[in-house]
Amino acid sequence: MLALVTTIIIFLVIVYVESTRIEIPLAHTAVRGARARFPVKLIYASVLPMILVRVLQANIQMIGMFLSNAGMTILGEFQGQHPVNGLMWYIAPINQPQDWMWWLADLGHAPWEILLRMGIDIAVMVLGGAIFALFWVKTAGLDSKDVARQIQRSGMHIPGYRRNEQVLVRYLDRYIPRITIIGGAFIGVLSVVANLFGVVGAVGGTGLLLAVSITYRLYEEVASQQIMEMYPFMRGFFGKE
Structure with a gap:
């Protein structure tokens, strides 16, 4: 029941925050009266940074397991693929309620140790989400410079500002970096909550x-296709030829 409630809450929260955005007004240079808005979503970098964080954690755990199997237990000991003590146990991600609810079963660790592990997991997901969100925005062409270049090529501009790419970059820098960090940290919190309380199925919080x-986003892609059919001049803005 707890997993079902958590799944429903996470689903509703994601749908809500996906629709939470700052809309930057745009006007077309050649088509008089043609206007549009560029949305800067709260989850601007999507959920992919969380996957990068989990991959990094998995690689660290793999190194610890390799050392443990080789007889070097300085970072902790493993039973199968799971750490049982040492640094590797503290930095191992919490994937289900049974990993931290010490009052339901004997976990072999004191409550303060479990709480410390939870704190580390939350810190890693929040800070890692923010850092990897910035990294993803830079590498995926979603930062201020790339967006400004895309707006310029589409023939759009921000009303009341000079039609200059550097002006666009400075304007977008007010929003994109800050929202990227906030969104990445927020997704990290959601992922931790989903893992702590469990979700329906075996997908995990990040899944x-x-x-x-x-x-x-598939729904939004369908909507954007409909907009481009109604307003062909918007194809350049959406990156379509």
């Missing part, structure tokens, strides 16, 4: 966030 986000 649920990714599934909901992809579904919502």
Whole structure:
């Protein structure tokens, strides 16, 4: 029941924050009266940074397991693929309620140790989400410079500002970096909450966030295709020829 409630809450929160955005007004240079808005979403970098964080954690755990199997237990000991003590246990991600609810079963660790592990996991997901969100925006061509260049090529500009790419960059810098960090940290919190309380199925918190986000963005892609059919001049703005 707890997993079902968590799944429903996470689903509703993701749908809500996906629709939360700052809309930057745009006007077309050649087509008089043609206006549009560029949305800067709260989850601007999507959920993919969380996957990068989890991959990094998995690689660190793999190194610890390799050392443990080789007889070097300085970072902790493993039973199978799971750490049981040492640094590797503290930095291991929490994937289900049974990993931290010490009052339901004997976990072999004191409550303060479990709470410390939870704090580390939350810090890693929040800080890692923010850092990897910035990294993803830079590498995926979603930063202020790339967006400004895209707006310029589409023939759009911000009303009341000079039609200059550097002006656009400075304007977008007011929003994109800050929203990227906030959104990455927020997704990190959601992912941790989903893992702590469990979700329906075996997808995990990050998997649920990714599934909901992809579904919502597919809906938006269909909507953008309809807009381009109605207003062909918008194809350049959406990166279509």
